[in-house]
Amino acid sequence: MAGPTTARRGTGQQQDEPARPPRPTRRRLPSRRLLTVIAVGVLLLVSGSVWALYGSSWLRAEQVTITGVDVLTPAEVEAAAAVPIGAPMVSVDTGAIADRLRQKLPRIDSVDVVRSWPHGIGLKVTERKPVLLMKKDTKFIEVDVKGVRFATVDRAPKRVPLLELTPDQSASLRRFGSGRLVREAVRVAGELPVAVAKDTRVVRVTSYDSISLELTGDRTVVWGSGEEGPVKARVLTALMKAGPKAGHFDVSAPTAPAVSGS
Numbered sequence: 001m002a003g004p005t006t007a008r009r010g011t012g013q014q015q016d017e018p019a020r021p022p023r024p025t026r027r028r029l030p031s032r033r034l035l036t037v038i039a040v041g042v043l044l045l046v047s048g049s050v051w052a053l054y055g056s057s058w059l060r061a062e063q064v065t066i067t068g069v070d071v072l073t074p075a076e077v078e079a080a081a082a083v084p085i086g087a088p089m090v091s092v093d094t095g096a097i098a099d100r101l102r103q104k105l106p107r108i109d110s111v112d113v114v115r116s117w118p119h120g121i122g123l124k125v126t127e128r129k130p131v132l133l134m135k136k137d138t139k140f141i142e143v144d145v146k147g148v149r150f151a152t153v154d155r156a157p158k159r160v161p162l163l164e165l166t167p168d169q170s171a172s173l174r175r176f177g178s179g180r181l182v183r184e185a186v187r188v189a190g191e192l193p194v195a196v197a198k199d200t201r202v203v204r205v206t207s208y209d210s211i212s213l214e215l216t217g218d219r220t221v222v223w224g225s226g227e228e229g230p231v232k233a234r235v236l237t238a239l240m241k242a243g244p245k246a247g248h249f250d251v252s253a254p255t256a257p258a259v260s261g262s
Contacts, residue, residue: 059089059118068125072107080104081113083121092121101125106150131189132163132182132203145190147183161189161213164204181205184226188213191229193237196221209252217247224252 064083066074081097094113101111101123112124128150130142142151143163156162163185165178176184185203188211192200202214213221223232232251239249239259247261 061085061087061089061092061121062119063121065116065120065122066125067123068127070127072105072125072127076105077101077108077123077125081123089115089117089119089121094121097121097123106148109144130157130160131186133157133160134163134165134182143182143186145186147179147186159198161200161203164202166204166206176208181208184208185211187226188223188229191226191233193233196233196236196240219247220249222248222250222252228254 061083062085064078064081064085066077069077080101082100083097084092092115094115097113098111101108107127108125109128110126112122114122114124116122128142128144128148130151131145132143133156134141134143134149136152139152139154140156140162141149142153142157142160143149163182165181165185167178167181182205185205189197189200189203192213196213196215199216199219200213201216204212204214209225211223211226213223215221221236231254235251235254235257236249239246239251239257243259246259248259250258
């Protein structure tokens with residue numbers, strides 16, 4: 001009996017061909033007309049911006065705002081600044097304004113000059129503060145924390161100690177000079193405890209190593225040199241708490257302080 005017949009696949013069947021890579025698409029370049037339109041648009045935009053900044057009346061300096069003044073008046077600052085009112089905002093030289101202010105008004109320590117669009121120029125002033133006074137005839141020279149003698153005034157500001165600079169002809173004077181001695185006095189004044197600074201009336205300097213204080217209530221403090229200021233301040237505070245009625249304190253050698261007159 002014949003078995004079941006099976007269909008045989010022909011050997012001539014074609015094999016699958018590999019997929020062909022897609023053809024690259026051509027990018028259409030912008031037409032010459034489109035490029036011309038873009039170029040003209042950019043040119044108009046740039047021209048308009050330049051005109052708005054320099055040629056129009058929209059963006060011009062018309063107002064000066066001054067902040068931070070205490071002793072100086074806004075009118076003094078504005079006059080010294082000489083802001084070119086009516087000039088295009090973009091052309092205002094803020095660096096030149098700051099230089100003029102510092103040169104004409106030595107009381108100014110620093111100033112920020114900023115453009116406040118569309119029409120304003122802002123001057124943020126920081127004035128120097130006196131930490132010591134030097135007497136000259138009937139007037140007073142103010143000295144700031146950097147040792148800069150920045151102003152001469154008729155009246156002494158309240159709670160600012162007087163600097164008495166009477167250096168003897170010692171080696172320290174020849175070595176350091178009076179300018180360094182003034183800076184040492186400023187250094188001492190800046191490192192005094194707050195309560196002591198409030199009561200200090202005179203800072204007396206005779207040499208680099210000989211600085212003393214005259215306080216209210218006929219009290220005196222021998223400070224010595226300006227070195228180890230924070231340590232001396234802590235020691236002086238402790239001495240004053242321990243001897244509130246004492247009249248003389250010596251912290252020139254902070255490891256061996258002395259107090260008397262109690």
